[in-house]
Amino acid sequence: MLAVATDLLGASLQIDGIGGIIVETEAYRRDDEASHSFRGQTVANAAMFGSPARAYVYRSYGLHWCLNFVCEQGSAVLIRALEPVYGIETMRERRSVSETRKLCSGPGNLCKALSVTGNMNGLSVLAPPFSLELPAAIPAMTSGVRIGISKAAERPWRFAVTGSPYLSKPIRMERNVTD
């Protein structure tokens, strides 16, 4: 699952032709207090216990959507930020923001820019409307502590393309990623 989180960095993600390069991810797994799957399977988190390579989409704070890629049972990788590449004008309209740097900087922003909603929960990310291509060249990577959570936040499972200007926030407690 950590391997998936790093492999996705530099990958190209599009939904209906809109998207860009994944520059920030966060990993969650079953025996992880911060994970939605920690207390077992429920109606809401069922996708996390389904087949791998599917989307787990959930609503955050009542207003935002967040997109995850499901790995093995009960673990998933949260897509936190993209470098916008495809359909930038469409993203600007959806976000009502002009600065490219801010279009997909954060899980909620990214979902708004790509028009991800709860009805995509459980869909395969290997078939339309998704399009996922692994990177031609592996980018330099950095990891740090996860953010926005109160439990088990010290785990260094937040991954980012080193030096990317498109991150949701700067990496904290930075460390090396050795593949």
Next chain:
DNA sequence: CTCAGGATGATCT
């Protein structure tokens, strides 16, 4: 049935 509390983001100070 009630109800607290989020894997957030925009805005204000």
Next chain:
DNA sequence: GATCATCCTGAGG
């Protein structure tokens, strides 16, 4: 940095 908007889920009575 603090606040708040706003929706469920799932835990507890």
